[in-house]
Amino acid sequence: MDHPHRRLNPLTNEYILVSPHRIKRPWLGQTEPLQSINLPKYDPDCYLCPGNRRSNGEQNPSYNHTFTFENDFAAVLPPPLPSPPPPPHPFLTCQPIHGACDVVVFHPRHDLTLSDLPLHDIESVIDEWTRIYQMRGAEQGIKYVQIFENKGAMMGCSNPHPHAQIWSLSVVPTIAAVELESLIKYSLSHTRWRPCLLCEYAHVELKLQTRVVVLNQSWVAVVPWWATWPFELIVLPYRRHIPCLSDLDVAEKAALADIIARVSRCFDNLFSCSFPYSMGVHQQPIPAQNSTIDVAHIHLHFDPPLLRSATVRKFLVGFELMAEAQRDLTPEEAAVRLRSCSEGLPNVT
Numbered sequence: 001m002d003h004p005h006r007r008l009n010p011l012t013n014e015y016i017l018v019s020p021h022r023i024k025r026p027w028l029g030q031t032e033p034l035q036s037i038n039l040p041k042y043d044p045d046c047y048l049c050p051g052n053r054r055s056n057g058e059q060n061p062s063y064n065h066t067f068t069f070e071n072d073f074a075a076v077l078p079p080p081l082p083s084p085p086p087p088p089h090p091f092l093t094c095q096p097i098h099g100a101c102d103v104v105v106f107h108p109r110h111d112l113t114l115s116d117l118p119l120h121d122i123e124s125v126i127d128e129w130t131r132i133y134q135m136r137g138a139e140q141g142i143k144y145v146q147i148f149e150n151k152g153a154m155m156g157c158s159n160p161h162p163h164a165q166i167w168s169l170s171v172v173p174t175i176a177a178v179e180l181e182s183l184i185k186y187s188l189s190h191t192r193w194r195p196c197l198l199c200e201y202a203h204v205e206l207k208l209q210t211r212v213v214v215l216n217q218s219w220v221a222v223v224p225w226w227a228t229w230p231f232e233l234i235v236l237p238y239r240r241h242i243p244c245l246s247d248l249d250v251a252e253k254a255a256l257a258d259i260i261a262r263v264s265r266c267f268d269n270l271f272s273c274s275f276p277y278s279m280g281v282h283q284q285p286i287p288a289q290n291s292t293i294d295v296a297h298i299h300l301h302f303d304p305p306l307l308r309s310a311t312v313r314k315f316l317v318g319f320e321l322m323a324e325a326q327r328d329l330t331p332e333e334a335a336v337r338l339r340s341c342s343e344g345l346p347n348v349t
Contacts, residue, residue, distance in 0.1 A: 001330070009226035010186070010197060011179045016226055017319075017326040023333075037274050039111035039160055048161035050108045065121065066128040067105040074101035076169060079141065099169040100136060104128050106162040113151065113162050113274060115264035122257035129166070129281065130245040136168035137286030144172045144285040152276025154305060154313060164279075172285055179282060183295040198297035202238035211335040214262045214343070218255035221263050223335040228325040229303045230314050231270065231334050235259055236299035243296045244284040260300075262343045267304060269341040277304035 006015045047054045050062045056072045076099040087093040106125050107117060114122060133145050149164040150157040172180065186197035205211055205222045213233060214221040221235045242248065248256065267275035283298040307314040307329075320326055 006324075007226045009224075010201070011182050011226075012175070013178070013182060014226075015324055016228055017324055018330060019326060019328050020330050020333075022328040037111075041109050041111050043110045043161070046110055046159065046161050048103075048105050048159055048163055049110050063105070063108055065107070065124050067108075068102055068128060068132060071101035071103050071165065075167065076101060095171070097170050099142060099167065100139075101168075102132050102136070102166040104132065104164045104166060106164070110161050113264065113268075114260055115268045117162075117261070119254070119257045119261060122260055123253060125164075126245070126248075126253055126256060129164070130248075132166045133245055133283075134287050136166065137288075139168070141170045142168045142286060144169045144176060146173065146176070147281040149277075149279045151279070152274065154276040155278050157276075176282060176285065180285070180296060183297065187295040196241050196295060196297050198236055198299060199238070199241050202236050206238060210332050213266065213335050213338045214259055216255050216258050216262075218252045219259040221259055223331040223338065225331060227331045227334065228316075228327065229305060230307045230327065230329050231267070231304050231338060232331075233263060233302040233338075234299055235263065235302070236297065242298050243294055244287060244298055245281070246287045247298075263302065265343050266338050266341040267302075269343075270338060271306060271310040273306075273310035275304055275306065277302050279303075 001018075002020050004017065004019045004021070006017055008015055042049050044052065046052060048060070048067075050060055050067075053059050054069075054072055058069075058072075060067065060069075076097055078100055079098040081096060081098055084094045084096055104125065106112075106114070107121055114125075117125075129147050133147065136142055136145050146167045146169070147164060148167075153160075183197050187195045190197075190200070202220055206215075206220060211222045211225065212220060213223060218237055218239055219235055220238050221233050223232060224234045237252065242252070264275075267277065278301075280301050280303075281298065282296075282301065284294070284296040305313040314327075316325070
């Protein structure tokens with residue numbers, strides 16, 4: 001479609017305005033400096049490198065694979081915490097929250113990203129994500145575990161050493177709660193087709209092929225119909241319904257490592273740069289939930305900000321802050337451009 005139209009995101013029940021005719025408009029806006037990729041294998045000033053001291057004075061071990069520690073500047077803290085004061089007005093209420101924040105370092109090398117790592121090292125990362133998800137999810141009072149990675153200074157990452165974060169919370173946060181509500185509602189109302197919204201969505205995308213970017217024996221990466229970011233991807237299993245990381249078998253875990261590597265390389269090769277993004281794993285809030293949450297279907301969101309080149313990014317401003325999300329480049333065109341990228345090792349500049 002070349003004319004303006006709106007698309008519905010069934011996970012959030014929100015619309016996005018798509019304006020394909022605007023993609024040719026000239027760009028005179030802000031450009032970003034290229035991020036240096038000439039990183040050393042080891043940085044003596046890095047808080048995440050093996051053997052170095054972190055900001056709190058603790059010394060990292062001389063680790064060989066993944067390394068996990070509790071965040072020195074955690075956004076949420078373990079209980080007990082003081083109760084909030086009585087609200088002066090119903091509009092001014094606050095809710096107590098507790099939990100923990102973990103940092104998962106992918107690899108001892110300071111200069112590598114997921115697109116550079118061998119598959120067995122990415123599988124080790126997935127193993128560690130799963131271990132922390134299971135450990136934190138079993139703690140008393142924890143109702144949700146969020147795994148995410150911010151890659152690149154453009155995405156607010158304060159340290160280039162490859163790592164992810166895992167926040168465990170005593171509440172289900174807003175975006176995850178909305179997704180789960182949509183999945184439950186779909187499951188209860190759609191008995192004619194697959195009872196899982198994302199199982200059905202994967203089936204539709206595989207049939208049409210227009211937005212599929214990467215496919216392997218268990219997982220598919222697509223630019224979703226409702227994508228907000230220019231080269232946004234959703235990665236999900238399509239052969240069976242899988243609620244969470246704990247439910248992956250050996251072959252599915254290996255296939256997840258494969259598709260993460262291939263997606264990362266497509267991103268890096270698109271603009272010949274170390275491609276920034278925020279990635280998050282959405283799944284069952286915690287392991288061993290009751291059956292009403294079995295509707296959760298594990299999937300990964302990749303939300304990268306680059307728009308036209310390595311130096312031009314998309315900002316959510318103006319209409320998008322005041323009305324609804326908007327994009328010019330269609331998801332179909334974005335998928336074509338990503339598919340055209342080599343999945344080999346990136347040649348970044």
